[in-house]
Amino acid sequence: MLKRTFATIILLMLCGLVVHVQSPTAAADRETRTTNLAAYAELLRSDVRAEKVAILTEVMGFTEAEDKAFWPIYREYDAEMSKLGDERVALIADFTGHYDQMTDAAADQIGTKALDLEARRQAVKAKYYDRVKKATSPRTALRYLQVEHQLQQIIDLQISAALPIAK
Numbered sequence: 001m002l003k004r005t006f007a008t009i010i011l012l013m014l015c016g017l018v019v020h021v022q023s024p025t026a027a028a029d030r031e032t033r034t035t036n037l038a039a040y041a042e043l044l045r046s047d048v049r050a051e052k053v054a055i056l057t058e059v060m061g062f063t064e065a066e067d068k069a070f071w072p073i074y075r076e077y078d079a080e081m082s083k084l085g086d087e088r089v090a091l092i093a094d095f096t097g098h099y100d101q102m103t104d105a106a107a108d109q110i111g112t113k114a115l116d117l118e119a120r121r122q123a124v125k126a127k128y129y130d131r132v133k134k135a136t137s138p139r140t141a142l143r144y145l146q147v148e149h150q151l152q153q154i155i156d157l158q159i160s161a162a163l164p165i166a167k
Contacts, residue, residue: 069135077128
């Protein structure tokens with residue numbers, strides 16, 4: 001039952017948030033595209049965050065003690081990931097702003113920032129995996145890591161699908 005509910009929520013989120021991006025050439029169109037992609041990324045983050053608590057609560061099946069231990073840690077995790085998400089939105093805006101006239105220097109800077117951001121996201125996940133593991137149990141921490149990873153992949157896939165490939 002939990003797996004079906006989780007799968008249904010994920011499918012609904014995927015179906016409801018499809019976007020098509022065209023490759024306009026005018027400066028005004030580029031500005032619009034940048035704004036739209038940044039807004040889209042933020043919308044994905046807010047929609048998933050709104051559903052995450054419900055998804056985590058249902059899938060995790062916490063005991064009362066685990067519930068008390070988990071949620072304060074999760075709120076700290078979510079705050080750190082939210083800051084990284086803000087950086088990602090800014091990076092997307094930077095990418096789309098340079099898209100039509102991408103120089104090697106801009107491409108290198110954006111690529112380096114993207115790799116650094118991904119490394120920091122992984123470091124935050126590892127840090128909080130350890131905290132959840134200590135506060136609950138390794139199995140609970142693994143379940144948390146799996147659910148979090150799946151939700152993050154949904155967001156990442158949708159954003160990636162909306163971004164054009166660099167010229």
